[in-house]
Amino acid sequence: MPAHAAASKQSVRARAEHGNSLRKAFYEIRELIVHGRLSPGSWIVEADLARHLAMSRTPVRSALHWLQREGYVIEHKNARKSRMVVAPVTKEDAGELYSIIGHVEGLAGRHTAVLPKSRRLEIVGLLKGFNSQLRTIITARDSRAAGIFDLDRNFHRTIIESGAGPRLLALHKSIEPQAERYWRLYASSIINDLHLSVAEHDEIIAAIVAGDPDRVERGLQMNWENGCHRLARVIEIFGERGSW
Amino acid sequence: MPAHAAASKQSVRARAEHGNSLRKAFYEIRELIVHGRLSPGSWIVEADLARHLAMSRTPVRSALHWLQREGYVIEHKNARKSRMVVAPVTKEDAGELYSIIGHVEGLAGRHTAVLPKSRRLEIVGLLKGFNSQLRTIITARDSRAAGIFDLDRNFHRTIIESGAGPRLLALHKSIEPQAERYWRLYASSIINDLHLSVAEHDEIIAAIVAGDPDRVERGLQMNWENGCHRLARVIEIFGERGSW
DNA sequence: ACTATACCCATTGTCTACAATCCTGGATAC
DNA sequence: GTATCCAGGATTGTAGACAATGGGTATAGT
Structure with a gap:
């Protein structure tokens, strides 16, 4: 033929x-x-x-x-x-966005917290890996923003994918990338506070190990809420638009 | 021309x-x-x-x-x-959906709870109206499902619209209508438990009056969670597909 | 010079046509 | 009788054309 x-x-x-x-x-x-x-x-x-x-x-x-x-x-x-x-970039929007992400992840985290212990330890292994890589970057004063963002994202995504059902996962996937906008627009300044976020991650890990849903939820919410505060300070300084 | x-x-x-x-x-x-x-x-x-x-x-x-x-x-x-x-109709999906709605509304409700007192009382006036209409329907054994559903929806929507920002409101508007599917598919049986939901509404109202965000959040989450349990029982009996 | 009006262009919203792909059903070979 | 393969219809995905709308601009009148 x-x-x-x-x-x-x-x-x-x-x-x-x-x-x-x-x-x-x-x-x-x-x-x-x-x-x-x-x-x-x-x-x-x-x-x-x-x-x-x-x-x-x-x-x-x-x-x-x-x-x-x-x-x-x-x-x-x-x-x-x-x-x-x-969509414009404003402090209010960032606040609402981060708050929503925090609560969505918190809900997923609750489920992660009550998984069988073996599974939880497996997850914690991954999480510790991401976090230690972040620490390495911090101590090396290596500010490749891209790598940092990916590590942070993987940290959160690992938790969510373990605990969330299909709907919640889809919701997270559609909302979370919007945080990346704010990361990227104000990245250079956020990086200085990275150690705070890493410390909060440790608390989340501990909460998962303990298998305490409330604590995991609170930890995730706090991580985003504090991230929002850190971001707000930067926006305050640099203005609300993506400049350039 | x-x-x-x-x-x-x-x-x-x-x-x-x-x-x-x-x-x-x-x-x-x-x-x-x-x-x-x-x-x-x-x-x-x-x-x-x-x-x-x-x-x-x-x-x-x-x-x-x-x-x-x-x-x-x-x-x-x-x-x-x-x-x-x-999308198929399953118990798992209902559980996830209701849980998400409960948490989204809970988050919005937190903001409603900290509005100025005058605004809160105004809202509470509306809420009490919806709830008393629901009671009337219950005592009259009038089972017009459509009206019941609308009243319940208005109750929740009033709270959310008062407290949520644009993002959260959009999220709620896109998720909440899906609960209506389950309502309608299994309505006839849910109505029997309506008094429970109405009582939960009273608790939510009281929490708003008290201006206690945690309590409002818990109240809303509980309302949806319990609704989910009531629904699950019905699904258990009638099967998972929309029959007919 | 300033305002009002009419036209034109930029842009969106929808429709139809066509290309690519999948699925079903039947014919054929063993 | 069964398995395989081809063909044709059914369905989705994209492209391009067309109609409708809104805003901007040029022009004219005061």
Whole structure:
């Protein structure tokens, strides 16, 4: 079948790209927002994004709706026309966001706390690993923000994935990445307080070892709440917009 | 401009419908799911829904993505083709859902609890109204499920809208309607236990009057947790699928 | 110079067409 | 009789076209 063979050659590329545009658009646009390449408050034009991502407006549009539902993008509605803008960055928003994440993680943590002891110790092993890596970075005064953020995220994600059911996990996955925006926008300054967060992580680990749901929940909530305070101080100094 | 005039005649209808399809699709499909007209676990075909709603697949498709993000619809992914099915109804899911709602409302309730006293009393006035209406229905043995559900929803929504910020409110609005599915599927049996829920509402009211955030949070969480237990018993008896 | 009005362009919301993929059913070979 | 494979329909994913709307700008009138 030479016809088939010829067709398959073309479809190698097509097959690889068909059905992935929406996902790709979602993650790429989210990346743009989280990394501040799309400045908070700036106005989004579907066609521009579509060109940038080399795809049609259809998947871009859907992706934007997802992002809107999750709070990365907000809608200026004039009658029935919706202008989308990148969600602005404010102290109030950070406070609410961090508080929600803290409570969501707290709820998941409660379940983690009552897992069988063997499983808990397994988890604690991972957590201690992440935390000691963080300590290493601190003492080395190595300020590669990316690595730090990933370690912190892995710490939390490990707890949540162990304890949360599918709904709670999905909720966490949709909310938590938004904290990354604030991390990245104000990272350089947050890093100085990293040792505080690491200490709070130790408390959380201890609580998991003890198998005390209330204590785990409180620990996680506190970690986020304190993180929010630390962040608020920085925002106070540097202003609310993603500058540049 | 006769051409313009002729065009405007056509556009009277078009103008009324332009830009509302997505919203309409979202709410109508959600309604279908919540009311059980789309049976849990059944397989969704975009084109069928589009025909049913008298619109093209595009807005339907977007609406389905929203619903997927919010958990009304889940995705059976085979490679890169996603088949959407109406989210099944299970005891586990109900438990997780109710727990999440309880904690989200609890968090909002904390803020409500620390509002100025005058505002709190104003809120409490509304709440007492809803609750006394519920009592009336109970004593009258009037089992119009719809009214009961709305009253209960208004009770909770009043608290949340008073205390929650935009993010938390959006979160609540996207999660809470899913409880309605369970209400409706098993309503007839839940109503018998309504007096318990009403009593719990009284405790919540008292906590708001006292201005005690912990107590308000606990009250709301308990209300949902107990509701979940009551629901679980019913599911146990009637089976997990939306029958009919 | 300032305001009001009308037009035009930028942008969004929807629709239709097409490409890719999956699933089912039947035909064929063993 | 059963297993396998091909074909065709059914369904999803993307692209591009088109209609509608809103805001900005140029122009004219005062």
